[in-house]
Amino acid sequence: MELPTLKVERLYRQISNLLINCIRQGQFSPGAMLPAERELAKQLGVSRSSIREALIALEITGWVEIRTGNGVFIASPLPTAVPARAEDEFSLQDLIKARQSFEAMTAELAARNGSDHQRAELRELTQDLIQHQLNDEAFLRDDKRFHLLISEMSGNDVLRDMMEYLWDKRNSSRFMRLETHYAEGDFAAEMNRDHQQIAQAIIGRDAPRARSCMEQHLQHVYDRLFSAG
Missing domain, CATH: 1.10.10.10 (Winged helix-like DNA-binding domain superfamily/Winged helix DNA-binding domain)
Structure with a gap:
């Protein structure tokens, strides 16, 4: 049988x-x-x-x-069809926690291995980010650039590719819907305060602080999306 x-x-x-x-x-x-x-x-x-x-x-x-x-x-009326399985069958909580561990490592490596040119680019990008007041498409575009640049500064192409993969997960329909409901108000401003601290630590070659700031940043994301309201 x-x-x-x-x-x-x-x-x-x-x-x-x-x-x-x-x-x-x-x-x-x-x-x-x-x-x-x-x-x-x-x-x-x-x-x-x-x-x-x-x-x-x-x-x-x-x-x-x-x-x-x-x-x-x-819902009224209720759905008539059996819902299809979502393509992104992963836990959103797990995604943020995975990013927290992974990006803490890449931030530490970035502080150690980033070139002077990359540090200057990070400084400029951080200035672009603070111009955004809303969690809109423009902010998300620069937010992605920020996190990918840090992974590039690690000096490891595989880590950079892994960051791209994690970001694609972050762009899933469920994650975007979660943000729509719970990332309102001063979310972009709060994230940018974190970005400033992360960038300062990396530019200053302070690897332990870069790790700590990135860990705190992703914890703030988690708390905002899963603890607010």
């Missing part, structure tokens, strides 16, 4: 599937508001961060509508 292959589902996907079943069974009616993140986390015994990630997946597949500041509402 041929047995089926067991698949391990990521936690956010387990949560979203559970909530879809609850909606289909009538426990949550179309147009009704879901319990708050904190209450859902308590009932399911998971973190609020995992709840938020599941809700983002449900919004993309049309099951809920997230109204920032007002709550999460069941």
Whole structure:
């Protein structure tokens, strides 16, 4: 007898599937508001961060509508088709934590290995970044340049390619939707304060501080997207 292959589902996907079943069974009616993140986390015994990630997946597949500041509402009408699996089946939390570890290393290497020309380019790019007040396309373009330049300054082409890969993940539909809801207000200004500190440490060849500043930066990103609201 041929047995089926067991698949391990990521936690956010387990949560979203559970909530879809609850909606289909009538426990949550179309147009009704879901319990708050904190209450859902308590009932399911998971973190609020995992709840938020599941809700983002449900919004993309049309099951809920997230109204920032007002709550999460069941779609009305409900989707008629079975939602397709997202192409980007990875945890957004894991992505930020992976970037935190990886980019702390590249920042440290950049402080040690970057050329004078690259340091001058980093200084100029940081000045371009502080002109942006909104988390818009222009800011994201320069933000990408900033992080890729630091990986280039590591002196390792493989690390640069890995940074490109991580950034492509950061541009996934789920991550962009997460930012749409929770990266409002002074998000760009807060990120640019971090960028200034990172650049100063790298330009000053202070490798330990460059690592620490980058770690703090990605922690700020995580906290803003998963702890706010």
